[in-house]
Structures are given as C-alpha cells and as structure tokens.
Amino acid sequence: MTDLLALDDVHVYYGPFHALRGNTLTVGEGEIVSLLGGNASGKSTTMKTILGLIKVKSGSVRFAGEDVTNASTRHRVKAGIASVPEARRVFPQMTVDENLLAGAYTRKDRVGIAEDLERMREHFPRLGERRRQEAGTLSGGEQQMLAFARALMSRPKLICMDEPTMGLAPKLVDQVLDEIVRINKDLGVAVLFVEQQAELALSIASRGYVLATGEIVLNGTSRELLDNPQIQEAYLGKATQA
Amino acid sequence: MLNTLIDGLLRGNVYALGAVGISLVFGVMNVVNFAQFSFFGLGAMLAWFFVAQEGLPFWLALPLVLAICAALGLVINISVVRPLAKFLPLAAMLSTYAVSQILDNVSQIAFGAQFRVFPKVMPTSNLHIGNMRFGTSDVVMLAITAVVMVVMSLFLKFGKIGRAIRATAQDQEAALQMGIPVGQVQHVSFVIASTLGGLAGVFIALYVGVANPTSGLDIGLTAFVAATLGGLGSLVGGVIGGFVLGILEAFGIYFFGDTSREIIIFVILIVVLILRPGGLLGKVPLISTEPLTGTFLGKGRPLRIPRWVWPAAFVVGGIVIPLVANDYVLTTGTQVLIYAVIAAGFTVTAGQSGVLALGQAGPIAIGAYTSALVTMNLHFSFWAALPVAGLSAAIIASVLASPIWGVKGHYISIATLGLGIAIVAIIQLVEPQGIYNIPVPQWFGAVLSTPVAYYLIDFGVLVVTLLVMWRIRRSHLGKVISSVGSDEVAALASGVRGRNYKALAFAISAFFAGVGGSLLAHQYTYIDPTIFTMLMSLLVVTIVIMGGVSLPYGAVVGSIILIGAMELLRFTPELRIIVYGLVLILVVRFRPGGILVRNS
Amino acid sequence: MSDVLLQVENLERHFDGLKAVDGISFTVAPGEVVSIIGPNGSGKTTTLNLVTGTIRAHGGSITLDGVRIDRADSARIAVHGIARTFQNGRVFATLSVADNIEVGLHSTLRAHRPFSRLSNLFLLRWIPLIGELFIAIVGTPASRRERKQIDAAVETEIHRFETRLGPRRDDPAYSLSYANRRRTEIARALALKPRLLVLDEPTAGMNQSETVEVLEQLLELKAEGQAILLVEHKLDLVMTVSDRIIVMDGGRIIAEGRPEDVRRDPAVIEAYLGRRRGLGGGDHA
Numbered sequence A: 001m002t003d004l005l006a007l008d009d010v011h012v013y014y015g016p017f018h019a020l021r022g023n024t025l026t027v028g029e030g031e032i033v034s035l036l037g038g039n040a041s042g043k044s045t046t047m048k049t050i051l052g053l054i055k056v057k058s059g060s061v062r063f064a065g066e067d068v069t070n071a072s073t074r075h076r077v078k079a080g081i082a083s084v085p086e087a088r089r090v091f092p093q094m095t096v097d098e099n100l101l102a103g104a105y106t107r108k109d110r111v112g113i114a115e116d117l118e119r120m121r122e123h124f125p126r127l128g129e130r131r132r133q134e135a136g137t138l139s140g141g142e143q144q145m146l147a148f149a150r151a152l153m154s155r156p157k158l159i160c161m162d163e164p165t166m167g168l169a170p171k172l173v174d175q176v177l178d179e180i181v182r183i184n185k186d187l188g189v190a191v192l193f194v195e196q197q198a199e200l201a202l203s204i205a206s207r208g209y210v211l212a213t214g215e216i217v218l219n220g221t222s223r224e225l226l227d228n229p230q231i232q233e234a235y236l237g238k239a240t241q242a
Numbered sequence B: 001m002l003n004t005l006i007d008g009l010l011r012g013n014v015y016a017l018g019a020v021g022i023s024l025v026f027g028v029m030n031v032v033n034f035a036q037f038s039f040f041g042l043g044a045m046l047a048w049f050f051v052a053q054e055g056l057p058f059w060l061a062l063p064l065v066l067a068i069c070a071a072l073g074l075v076i077n078i079s080v081v082r083p084l085a086k087f088l089p090l091a092a093m094l095s096t097y098a099v100s101q102i103l104d105n106v107s108q109i110a111f112g113a114q115f116r117v118f119p120k121v122m123p124t125s126n127l128h129i130g131n132m133r134f135g136t137s138d139v140v141m142l143a144i145t146a147v148v149m150v151v152m153s154l155f156l157k158f159g160k161i162g163r164a165i166r167a168t169a170q171d172q173e174a175a176l177q178m179g180i181p182v183g184q185v186q187h188v189s190f191v192i193a194s195t196l197g198g199l200a201g202v203f204i205a206l207y208v209g210v211a212n213p214t215s216g217l218d219i220g221l222t223a224f225v226a227a228t229l230g231g232l233g234s235l236v237g238g239v240i241g242g243f244v245l246g247i248l249e250a251f252g253i254y255f256f257g258d259t260s261r262e263i264i265i266f267v268i269l270i271v272v273l274i275l276r277p278g279g280l281l282g283k284v285p286l287i288s289t290e291p292l293t294g295t296f297l298g299k300g301r302p303l304r305i306p307r308w309v310w311p312a313a314f315v316v317g318g319i320v321i322p323l324v325a326n327d328y329v330l331t332t333g334t335q336v337l338i339y340a341v342i343a344a345g346f347t348v349t350a351g352q353s354g355v356l357a358l359g360q361a362g363p364i365a366i367g368a369y370t371s372a373l374v375t376m377n378l379h380f381s382f383w384a385a386l387p388v389a390g391l392s393a394a395i396i397a398s399v400l401a402s403p404i405w406g407v408k409g410h411y412i413s414i415a416t417l418g419l420g421i422a423i424v425a426i427i428q429l430v431e432p433q434g435i436y437n438i439p440v441p442q443w444f445g446a447v448l449s450t451p452v453a454y455y456l457i458d459f460g461v462l463v464v465t466l467l468v469m470w471r472i473r474r475s476h477l478g479k480v481i482s483s484v485g486s487d488e489v490a491a492l493a494s495g496v497r498g499r500n501y502k503a504l505a506f507a508i509s510a511f512f513a514g515v516g517g518s519l520l521a522h523q524y525t526y527i528d529p530t531i532f533t534m535l536m537s538l539l540v541v542t543i544v545i546m547g548g549v550s551l552p553y554g555a556v557v558g559s560i561i562l563i564g565a566m567e568l569l570r571f572t573p574e575l576r577i578i579v580y581g582l583v584l585i586l587v588v589r590f591r592p593g594g595i596l597v598r599n600s
Numbered sequence C: 001m002s003d004v005l006l007q008v009e010n011l012e013r014h015f016d017g018l019k020a021v022d023g024i025s026f027t028v029a030p031g032e033v034v035s036i037i038g039p040n041g042s043g044k045t046t047t048l049n050l051v052t053g054t055i056r057a058h059g060g061s062i063t064l065d066g067v068r069i070d071r072a073d074s075a076r077i078a079v080h081g082i083a084r085t086f087q088n089g090r091v092f093a094t095l096s097v098a099d100n101i102e103v104g105l106h107s108t109l110r111a112h113r114p115f116s117r118l119s120n121l122f123l124l125r126w127i128p129l130i131g132e133l134f135i136a137i138v139g140t141p142a143s144r145r146e147r148k149q150i151d152a153a154v155e156t157e158i159h160r161f162e163t164r165l166g167p168r169r170d171d172p173a174y175s176l177s178y179a180n181r182r183r184t185e186i187a188r189a190l191a192l193k194p195r196l197l198v199l200d201e202p203t204a205g206m207n208q209s210e211t212v213e214v215l216e217q218l219l220e221l222k223a224e225g226q227a228i229l230l231v232e233h234k235l236d237l238v239m240t241v242s243d244r245i246i247v248m249d250g251g252r253i254i255a256e257g258r259p260e261d262v263r264r265d266p267a268v269i270e271a272y273l274g275r276r277r278g279l280g281g282g283d284h285a
C-alpha cells in the first residue's frame, strides 16, 4: 500500500510550548487510521498540522507524493484533504445548504455538486428537512452531521476528522461509523480520525496511533492495540467492566 | 407636510446609499471599519478634484474615483488590516481607526481643509411631482442605491465568492479548511466596501453641494445609524433604515428645528433598538452561540509588574517631574493625567463588562458643564464641584443610557455612540455660547493656577482613581462584572443579572469621565460644545485599548503614549495625525492585546 | 420538604413552527438523579434551556419546590437553586479557574450583596448595586469575614477536581483543554449549592477513563443527596448513575422508567439505541 499521507519527525510549537515532539505517522491510500490519546495530548494539533493551520517547526508532511510541508491550507484542500474540525465549526449564520455548498468550494462541476448535495440529504435526512435553517440553531448532534456531510462535499482523497462522533446519540454514532466505512469502501477515501472511544474507533480502523503529551507512544494494527494491556488500562479502562 | 415628506425621502436616499456599504462591512464582513467613513470624504474630494479642478466630465470622473478608492482599499487591507486581523478583532478595529485618521489627513494635505463647492454635474431641481421639486441627481442616486442593494444581496446569497465572504466572516479558520482563499476573499470584501464608500461619498457631495475631507464622519455616522436601524448585515434593511431615518429626521426638524437633529436621531435609534434589538430586519440569535470566541475581548495575560515599579512611578510622577520639568512638560503632563483618569475609569466598562462604549465625550461634557455651572452660579468651591461633577455625569448618563442595557452585541456600542453625540447636542441646545471665566481652583485663598499646581491636583486625582479601580478589580464585584463581559448567558445562569452590572460599570466610568471633565473645565477656564467631539470619545477608547483594555494602569501608559506623542508632534501639525496613526498601527502590530499584555 | 423538587407540566416550545418541545411532563424528586436521553434534535437541550429560564416556554408550567418559575428569568431561577452547565461549554474565558468558581458563588453571598431583594426592581435596583460598589471599594467587617468563606468555598470546589484543576487554578479559562473547561463549568455550577443541578452532556469530548472519572464524581454527589437532571449520550454513565430515565423523541417523551426497563423498551431501541446496543448490555457489541 502506498502512503497517501506521511508525517515525518514533525515538531510543532505554540509559542514556547512544544506541542508535537517528532511524530511520524502515515495513512495509506484507502486506509482508515485512528488517532487516540488523552485530553491535551496533541490530537487536534496533529490534525491542524496536516491541514496546514499551524506551521511545522521541523520535519515534513507529504501528501499524494508531494511535499506539502509549507503549502497553504487551500492548496492541501485542493489536493484532496478535507476536514471535520473539532467542535464542528459550522458557519452559524449560513443555512444548512449553504454550509454544504461551502464544503464544495474547491469543486467546479456544478452537476456533480448538485448530485452530491442530493446524496447528503438522502444519507442524513435531517439535513434535507432543515435545508433553510441557520446552522447555528441546529442541535449539537445535527451540527455534527452537517460538519461531516460538509467535508464529504469536496470529494476528498483523505478526510481528517477530529472527534466526528462527539455529542451524537448512540444510534447515530453507529450510523456515522458505518458511513465512514462506506465512503472508504465505495469511494476509496482514506480516513484519519480522532475518537475518544478507543474501542469504537479501533472497530473500524485498520491501524491506530496513540498520542501522549505530544508524542506517539504506540502504534499498530487495531487488533494489536486492542490487546495491548496499556491501552486497556488507559482508554478502555473500567468503562468496559462497569 | 408633503414638502417635508419629499425632503425626508431625498435625505433618506443619501443615508440609504451610505448604509448599504456600512451594513455590508459591519454586518456581513463583521469588522468594525472606521476607514469606511473616510472613503465618504475621500470619494467626494476626488470627485471634486477631477470635475472642478481637472475639468473632466462627471461620467469619466466617477469610474476614476471608484477605481482609486478600490485600489486604496486593497492597499490598506494588504498593508494594515489583514496583518493585524489575525491577532484580534479589536486590533483590526483600532487599526482601521488609525487608517481613517491617516486618510483624512492625507486628503487634507492634498486637497486643503476648506469646504469646496461641489460643481453641479446633474440638475438638482429640474423635476417635480405636484409642486415638489427634485432633480435628476436624486433619481440617479435612487437607481444606484437600488441596483447596489439588489446586486449585492444576490451576490452574497448566490454568488460563490459572496458566500465565501460570509463564511470567512463567520469563521475564518473553518473557511480555510473548506479551501476558501481567505486572504483573497478579504481583499475582495475590502475593495467592494471601499468602492461603495467612495460611491456614496460622491453622491452625498452632490446632494449637499459642498465637500470637505473630513465631512465623511458626520454623514457616515448618520448612515451608520441608518444601517443599525435596518439591522446590520441586512442590505435591504439598510435601505429601509435610511429612508425611515431620513423621513423621521425631516419631520423632527420640521417640528423641533435644525439644532435638535442629533437628538432626534438618537431617540429614533434607541426606540428602534428597544422595540427590535436587532434592527428592523435583523435577527438576534435566541442564545448567543460562539461560547469561547464571543466577546471582542482579547486573550492574553497582563505582564507581571514588579512591586518596586509602583512606588517608583509614584515618586517619579508625583515628585521628580514636578520638581524638574518645565511648564511646557507640566502642561502636557496635566493633559496626560486627565485622560489617564478618564481612561482608567473607562476600563471597567470596556475591559470588564465588555461594552465598548463609543460616547465617553458625553459624560465628560456633563462633568465639565456641571462643574463650571455649580462653581459659577452656586459658588461651590472647586473641591466640592469635582465630586459633584462626577456624580452628575454618572447619574445623567445612567438615566439616559438606562434603556440600552438589554441591547446586544455591536448594537450597544452604537447606542452609546449615539448617546454621547446626543448629550453634547443637548448641551449645544441649552448653552450654545460656551462658558467663559470658569474659576480656577483655590486652596485656603491661594490661587492654584500654575502648571505645577494643576499637575499636582491631577496627579492626586489619578492616584485616587487608580486605587479605587484597583479595589474594584480585585473585589468580588470586579469578577462579577468581568463574568458579564465574558459570557452574559452563563453569567445569568449563575445568578448574575448582566444588565445591572453593565449599567453599574457604565456609571462608574461616567463618574470618572465627569471628574476628568471637571478638571479640564477648570484648567481651560473656557468650554464650549465643540471640545467634546466624537474624536474625544475615540481617543479615550484608543487609550484603553493601547494600554490593555481591562488594566487601569494600562490606561496611564496609553495616555502617556497617545497624548504625549500628539504633543511631541505639535511642531508639525499636518503630519501629526498621520504619525499618530502610524504609532497606533505599530503598537497594535507588536502588542495586539495592548502594551501591557503578553500575546497569547 | 415535599417529595417533588421539580415539576414540569405540559411544557411546550416551538421554533418557527418546529415543535422542539411538544407538551412534556415529568418530575424530579429531591436527591433523585434523572437523565434525559434521546436522538439528536429530540429537544433535550431545549428542555434544559426552558427549565433554567435561558429561553422562554410557549406553554406549560415549571414548578420548583412549589414555586412557579416558568416566568422567572434565568438569574432568578439560579437564585431559586437551579445551576446548570451548557452543551458547548461556557466558561468565563478571561477569568481564572478560581474566579470562575467565585462567580458561581454569587447568589449564595449575603454580606457582599446588601439589599439583594431589590435587585430586580426598577430604579430601586441601584440600591443594592451601590451597596455592592461600596463593599468592593471600602468593605465592611461582615464582608471581610465572608471573603474568607468565599476563598474556602472556592478551594472546596477546586479540591473536587484537585488533580486536574488544582495546578491550573490561576490560569485563564481559555487556556484550558476542552475537558478541563467542562470541569471548571461543573465546579462553577456546584458552587451555587443548587437544589437541582442541570448538566448538558458533561462528558462530551472525554475518553472512557475520563468519563469514568466524571461518573465517580456524579455518584459521589448523588450520595451526598444532590438532585441532578442530566442529558448525556454515554449510556454506561447514564445507566449507572440514574434513578430514572426519560427518553425523548421529536419533542415528546416516548418512554420513562428505571434504567433496566428503558434499555429493553423496543421503542427506545428503535429510536435511540440502535440494534447493536439494545439488548446486549455492553456499550458496543
């Protein structure tokens, strides 16, 4: 499998604060990879780095065979990276439809966009019902669906999702995870996603990385991680026994 | 009656054209852009220059003016606004103010400061309905307003770039992640806004018949009120607001006379905002969203100030300077001190309660007039008049401001702006002449009119002010007021009635503004309404922002820099304001949260 | 004390024709933990907003300990004894953690809020305001004594989350990580010593072990007799901590009962849990 995305020895700082400490991470074409880690371990920072929202101090980021370490966010999005940002970040005073169209900003094929819009409404009927509602007044979970659908609108090669299931009802969590698997299978889109519920994450990912205080401390296939006693201790914890 | 109505429509026509651009900038692009006002003046002057000086036909001059405005807008955005906007909305706002100062003054240097008669390029009274006369010029202006409104509304709603402009304004980081070229989109926004500003300026000059580089501010503010009436962000609302304001104003003047114009506008603004807090066509969200980005307050921590600084500053400011400095330095020093008092008192409103009040000149004027009147008519001593001036400013300003505390967001700033202008207008109405021979302070018969005496009085007042502000900041009350500024919804849920505390903060600030006004009055010994301008209000705002908006001692630093720098540059009056603007921009560039606040 | 703390009857709220809350009735007894679950957009947050006065109801009544509160504003309701957190987290970003908690104490203070009964009355509300200003600048012996109590109360709340919030007590809230902001918010709500604590998704954005941490804290509060109204999507937590569960869908209550019963209810499985989780017991089978 060729690497679609490759981070090599990446260091990132917020002012003096060393947020990522030499991380190496890859996502293959058509692969689902999950990123785990406790609070404030640098998961969101990794996502922002991939999207080019934060400058890399040293190390490199490659995407689809191209070195994008210093490329703009726009360039990366055009090259095929889409994002579901942390805390949703829908455009609050724009309608549901306008938010979806904003997701397709880099595309030029009007017909394709219209088709995709229709498909999103099918997959997330709530978004179809609320076309003209301002996104800021949607419920938390509805906004999360919108953020997810908006990312799909750009027909990306890789989607980076920062906690796509946060605030979703259990049934919808399953639906979103199924959807991730489906777009991965049907469209061959690679997915890198942050998920707090490690067990759920590893149930659909083929591989995973574990971050702690800015460093990747573990990585392996989902099976390996699930069997790893450290992971069971830290992330699956008592929750599975309770 | 019909005459008044038509007159109101013509007036409203002008406001409507200005309001469309303002609503676009302030409401849709979500920047408080003072430079927009300068483009009114600039557009008018450029048009005058090309038509009257160079003799170009109007239809050739117009596109030329618009092109120049567009280009200037682009340059401003690239060189100033955009580099600063990354840091803080507040920094960007302050920088637009600096830009507007520079623009106005460059334009004054280039075109001269006097009023120019604008050539009659289109007939202004060749048409009539019944016996009411109006001109081609009015019809053309109406058509332009309508076209701009429709085209821009469609563009924003359905145009790809239009949507990108809105997305960028609402959440820049998310917009980036959609692949929207945020930088370019902002350039486009600025170019559109500047062009519309210039366009409005040209037609305003046509309507008024004269033009002057700084005439933009007055009409601009009225257009701003019109845009607010209609609901910032709604272009159709802006046009309706323009006409509503024009008509009501015309009838108000018909009944109450021309001098009451500003008061009428303020009353209309307040009534509309109370009845419809988001303006006629605007919506206010039921619960404000944006939990962590809500206020305009910046993030950043105050620099840690070593303990020895306080006694050292006290000794230098209170003993060394009065001993060694010459009269010139001392006179400048008193100005610095008075503005420091006003601004330090203002930090609790602007920095803690989160209300960026834009009309502090109002309470300053109340304080000055009260102090002058009670010493002259009631024979109060200066020492008694000083607190009385503060109290009366606090009481009167609070009574006038009492309806506005339920108003939300930007609107509250605009309401306070109107409030400041209205207070000065009322004073103008009652005491148009100005007051002479205000008594100087005395101490047991000794007349204290030397620069050293003034300096020491003002220094003492400042020390007391800082102590009071420091006590408030550290107290439970101070934290409660800050919580209101940080998130009013959450404050309410904690049992904190936001309105009450905003009103209290405003009263505290008005008190110190009144005290400052009193100090000014007894030092100038002469006051009239032209002293208490919009620029004075903005100066107070820039001082607190420069020092770090919630830090009372920051206000002292801000005052030293801004008032001091203005004074240093007195030798070169033309360049003075321009340099002042540049200083502002530089400070904002390197310390966007204020000089005493570490970036974050 | 009556055996009903909060009574909600026929509560209604619509948004432009959309019935977000459509005539629901329920009660919370003193010391009881009641959870509301339901699919996204079913009206849970709206219900909490109505109960806490953040938005106004269009119909129905809300009674707290025998007092009608559906017309009161949210500050008054807080004084009556309902404290809440928000779904997206609303800390006072520019205040430190300790100061956030101190603001939460506001409505419990006496000496710092003289004449506080007048604070809701036209014009007269200036009397308490000026009183508060006087105490801020000059102070009274009673206010100085109360100051010590405030500091102690703040310490107690921080102590609840000692390992997480202890080291950050003087940092501004905006610099905290997402989960720490939520903890600050819970601490602020608890500072009010509420009769009813209302929590909207307190563990969103936390991983399992952190969720367990919150669960333990909720159980502790429950043991202290704190009544709680909870909205949460994490079922393990809901099932463990709740005495009773209310299930909403489309603005109505579709099921209500003890955790075990609700979990087996076919309507709940259909609307909310999904087949994977319904009967199994484990969170993810």
Ligand SMILES: Nc1ncnc2c1ncn2[C@@H]1O[C@H](COP(=O)(O)OP(=O)(O)OP(=O)(O)O)[C@@H](O)[C@H]1O
Pocket (backbone or CB within 6 Å): A014, A017, A019, A037, A038, A039, A040, A041, A042, A043, A044, A045, A046, B600, C175, C176, C177, C178, C179, C205
């Ligand atoms: N803008 C910023 N300035 C300074 N420090 C920051 C900034 N953003 C994040 N940090 C710090 O960087 C570290 C990593 O943050 P990040 O948001 O990547 O964590 P995370 O793993 O996504 O956590 P969470 O699960 O809470 O979302 C944290 O210690 C955080 O406090």
Ligand SMILES: Nc1ncnc2c1ncn2[C@@H]1O[C@H](COP(=O)(O)OP(=O)(O)OP(=O)(O)O)[C@@H](O)[C@H]1O
Pocket (backbone or CB within 6 Å): A133, A137, A138, A139, A140, A141, A142, A167, A169, B286, C015, C016, C018, C020, C038, C039, C040, C041, C042, C043, C044, C045, C046, C047, C087
């Ligand atoms: N201000 C508003 N304007 C229009 N519709 C609204 C508004 N607020 C909420 N709604 C709608 O009301 C419904 C109920 O919303 P609510 O926030 O109560 O859902 P919820 O049960 O908390 O969902 P979630 O679990 O996703 O947070 C949603 O469909 C939402 O879109």
Ligand SMILES: [Mg+2]
Pocket (backbone or CB within 6 Å): A043, A044, A045, A086, A162
């Ligand atoms: Mg994160």
Ligand SMILES: [Mg+2]
Pocket (backbone or CB within 6 Å): A139, A140, A141, C044, C045, C046, C087
């Ligand atoms: Mg909710």
